[in-house]
Amino acid sequence: MSAYSELARVKIEKLRGRDDILTLGIESSCDETACAILRGREVLSSVIASQIDIHKRFGGVVPEIASRNHVTAIDGVVRSALDKAGVSLEDIEVIGVTYGAGLLGALLVGVSYAKALAYSLGIPLMAVNHIKGHVAVNYIADKLLTPPYVCLIASGGHTAVAYVKDWDELEILGSTQDDACGEAFDKIARVLGLSYPGGPAVEQLALSGKPVVKLPRPFKGIDTLDFSFSGIKTALINYVHNASVKGEEINRADIACSFQELVTDIMADNAVRAAKIKGCDRLVIAGGVGANGVLRNKVELRAKREGLSVYYPPIGLCTDNGVMIAAQAQCMIKAGRDCSDYDLDADASLTPED
Ligand code: KG4
Ligand code: ZN
Numbered sequence: 001m002s003a004y005s006e007l008a009r010v011k012i013e014k015l016r017g018r019d020d021i022l023t024l025g026i027e028s029s030c031d032e033t034a035c036a037i038l039r040g041r042e043v044l045s046s047v048i049a050s051q052i053d054i055h056k057r058f059g060g061v062v063p064e065i066a067s068r069n070h071v072t073a074i075d076g077v078v079r080s081a082l083d084k085a086g087v088s089l090e091d092i093e094v095i096g097v098t099y100g101a102g103l104l105g106a107l108l109v110g111v112s113y114a115k116a117l118a119y120s121l122g123i124p125l126m127a128v129n130h131i132k133g134h135v136a137v138n139y140i141a142d143k144l145l146t147p148p149y150v151c152l153i154a155s156g157g158h159t160a161v162a163y164v165k166d167w168d169e170l171e172i173l174g175s176t177q178d179d180a181c182g183e184a185f186d187k188i189a190r191v192l193g194l195s196y197p198g199g200p201a202v203e204q205l206a207l208s209g210k211p212v213v214k215l216p217r218p219f220k221g222i223d224t225l226d227f228s229f230s231g232i233k234t235a236l237i238n239y240v241h242n243a244s245v246k247g248e249e250i251n252r253a254d255i256a257c258s259f260q261e262l263v264t265d266i267m268a269d270n271a272v273r274a275a276k277i278k279g280c281d282r283l284v285i286a287g288g289v290g291a292n293g294v295l296r297n298k299v300e301l302r303a304k305r306e307g308l309s310v311y312y313p314p315i316g317l318c319t320d321n322g323v324m325i326a327a328q329a330q331c332m333i334k335a336g337r338d339c340s341d342y343d344l345d346a347d348a349s350l351t352p353e354d
Contacts, residue, residue, distance in 0.1 A: 005341040008124040012339045015093060015124070021333065022093045024117075025326025026078065028110030029102025029130050030156070031061045033073040036322030037085040037092070038330070041143050044085035046323050049073040056196050060186065067105035074113050081322065092123060094339075096329025099127040100350030101157060107346035115342050124339035126329035131158055131352040132168065133324035134286040136331050140323055141313040149311075150280045152271035154295065155287030156182030156197075158352055159227050159267070161274040164284070168328075168335035172353055173274050174225025181263055181289045184229035188259050191240055192252045202256045203292055209253030211261040213239060218266070225270050225277075232262060260294055268298035275308050284311045291318035 001009075015021050020040040027034040031054075036046040051069050055061045082089060097114035100107060111127075118125035135151050147167060153160045159182075160175035179187070182199055189198025194205065215235050218228035236259060243250045267289075275283045283303050289295060290312050303310045317323055347354075 002341055004119050004122065007122050008118070008339050012094070012124040012333065015333055016336065021330060022087065022091055023326040023329055024078070024081070024092045024095045025128070025322040025324070025329060026074070026095065026097045026110045026114050027130070027133070027320055027322050027325045028070045028074065028106050029098045029100075030106060030320060031055055031066050032320040033070045033077050034320060034322040035078045035081040036326050037081050037087060038140070038323065038326040040330070041140055041327075043140060043323055044087065045081045046321055047077050047081045047084065048321055049077050052197065059190055060196055061103070063103045063105055066103055067109055070106055070109035074109060078113075078117075089117075089121060092121065094124045094126060094329060094333065096126040096128045096325045096332075098130045098133065098325050099344060100347035100354075101130055102348060104346055104348040107348060111344060111346045115344055119342050125344065126332050126337070127340045127344050128325045128328045128332070129350055129352070129354055130325075131155065131287075132170070132331070133328040135162075135164060135170070135284065136328035137313050137317045137321070137324035138284050138286065138311050139331070140327050141317060142311050145284070145311055148280065149282035149284050150271065150275040150278050151284040151286055152267060152290075152299065153286050153352060154181050154267055154289035156180060156186070156289075158287070159229075160352060161225050161270050162352060163274075163278050163280070166335060167331040168337055170353060173277070174227065174270060176227040176229065178228055178230035179233065181227070181229060181267060182287070184233050184263060185289065187233055188236060188256070191237055192256060199289060199292060202260060203294065205253050206257035206260045206294070207253075209251065209255070209257030211258045212254050213258035215258055215262050217262065225274050227266060227270065229263065232259065260292070264292065264295040264298050267295060268302050271299055272302045272306055272308065275303070276306060281308050282311065283308045286313075288319040291315045
């Protein structure tokens with residue numbers, strides 16, 4: 001064990017049981033360089049440098065370009081978060097950093113930066129699972145929320161329903177067998193000629209459409225909590241292709257609306273069924289697709305009918321940010337997890353349960 005690690009371990013033991021830890025969270029897993037500072041569950045600052053405008057022209061995130069832009073942005077983002085919070089680096093008690101899942105090169109920027117910072121300050125470093133961060137941001141949105149509960153994880157890279165047993169422990173009850181829901185939104189957006197990221201663009205277009213395009217519902221008649229979105233995507237691509245071959249006009253808003261209605265229906269259905277199966281009266285939504293208004297309304301409506309309480313973060317905390325990473329670092333401390341040494345590595349294919 002390194003001298004740094006010994007010191008960090010002594011310090012982390014002193015943090016356990018405290019609910020006012022000054023935590024710095026760093027996120028760089030995809031196309032957002034983000035840093036936030038929390039004092040316990042209170043957000044002191046949150047800074048996000050988005051690369052959306054850079055990647056838009058390519059129709060999606062280009063990993064090498066993302067890594068390079070994280071390198072350029074990260075130091076300024078952290079300094080700006082410290083400034084806005086009105087604290088100095090020396091005040092920070094623990095650092096949380098996303099170490100997976102995500103784009104390897106992008107993750108490595110945050111991990112290297114956070115390791116160097118934690119080492120130079122002699123403070124503990126928590127290696128945060130990005131997906132658990134999406135879940136944990138709900139503790140910031142609702143200061144009274146505690147595990148256990150059932151959670152719908154709806155992000156760009158993952159779709160699952162999970163039973164969140166404890167602060168840093170979850171059990172997957174069902175997950176996607178192919179595309180993630182955010183990925184499906186992004187792919188359909190491309191087919192419809194909308195710009196990246198597809199989710200908000202599809203939601204906007206769907207406002208003026210009707211759900212009149214017939215699409216296949218996956219796992220029809222099968223009792224499962226799993227998801228599948230690739231059949232819906234293929235059916236839509238075929239629909240657009242056939243119309244173009246026949247020279248028929250397509251109504252893009254109707255396509256967007258039909259897709260969104262079916263996908264949000266499936267997600268709301270699985271989430272509410274999972275809560276009932278688990279006998280759990282609290283249902284939480286996590287991840288970027290959780291920003292979708294139709295999804296939020298459907299989950300809320302169905303949950304109400306079943307007597308469940310629903311929790312979801314404000315739209316600004318649904319997609320990637322530093323708050324979620326700082327929040328999960330605090331959950332890990334609560335759960336008695338160890339801090340990392342300076343040999344921490346990024347893990348691009350981390351699963352939500354890791
Ligand atoms: O959770 P997230 O930041 O990414 C991962 O951790 O993977 O979510 C990004 C995804 C993108 O696919 C984006 O299109 C989708 O969330 N998204 C939405 C909306 N806002 C973002 N999907 C549907 N409706 C939205 N309003
Ligand atoms: Zn994310």
